[in-house]
Amino acid sequence: MIITCDDSEYIAFVKSRLRDQFLMTDLGPLRYFLGIEVSSTSDGFYISQEKYIQDLLARDALGDERTVxxxxxxNVKLQPTDGDPLPDPTRYRHLVGSLVYLAVTHPDISYPVHILSQFVSAPTTVHYSHLLRVLRYLRGTITRRLFFPRSSSLQLQCYSDATWASDPLDRRSLSAYCVFLGGSLIAWKTKKQTTVSVRVLRLSYVLWPC
Structure with a gap:
């Protein structure tokens, strides 16, 4: 259980009541939870998954130390027929699943992970090479963290964008958005639109006298 409150006396009261009803252990301030690291400073909170990335790179070690x-x-437009089918897609699926979880604190990989996750049923060598690129990018940006300042305005801002008919197969567009509460990024997503993009052409007619 995570208690978010500034009143230390009330926190102690809640813990005491819970202890009366449940067998529980007080682990102190939140520092690590399900692969997510939380560090507190006088300015705010930092959230990252640095150890999770380190474990992922160690477990599925790349053949080099390059970064991108x-x-x-x-302008990459991947298709199911690109490259040769992987003999065993298990590793590809495992890596994509890990990257989906990493997107919890890394909005910068949300778009490529969305693209690559579309090929988990039948990945190819080309799809796998792009997957390795994401891992090389994470290796070079492993220390990046999300910051949530203690003092910030409550102004809500949302930014969105979309590609036009970017999928070469179904002609659907990709939409993406991110939401800020003051200076804190609180929500983001990349999603394929449900309808097909259609461009409407306006035609002009000129009538000539007979």
Whole structure:
């Protein structure tokens, strides 16, 4: 259980009442929970998954120590027929699942993970190479964290964007958004639109006298 409150006396009261009803242990301030690291400073809170990334890279070690600046190349349009089918897609599926969980604190990989997760049923060598690029990107940005300041405005801001008919197969667009509460990023998502993008052309007619 996580208690979020500034009143130390009330926190102690809640813990005492819970202890009367349940067998529980007070682990102190939240520092690590399900692979998510939380650190508190006088300015605010930092949330990261640095250890989770380290364990992932150690368990599924790459053959080199290279890093890249972006998780995916620009204007990449992957298709199911790209490359040769992987003999065993188990590792691909495992890595994609791990990256989906990493997107909890890494909104910068939300887009490529969404793209790569569409091929888990039949991944190919090309899809796998792009997956390794995301891992190389994480290796170079492993210390990046989300920051939630203690003092911030309560102004809600939302930013959104979309690609037009970016999927080469079904012509559907991808939408993405991120929501800020003051200076804190609190929600983000990348999702394929449910309808097909259609471009409407306006035609002009000129009538000539007979």
């Amino acid at each position: 600046d972006t998780p995916m190349e620009l």
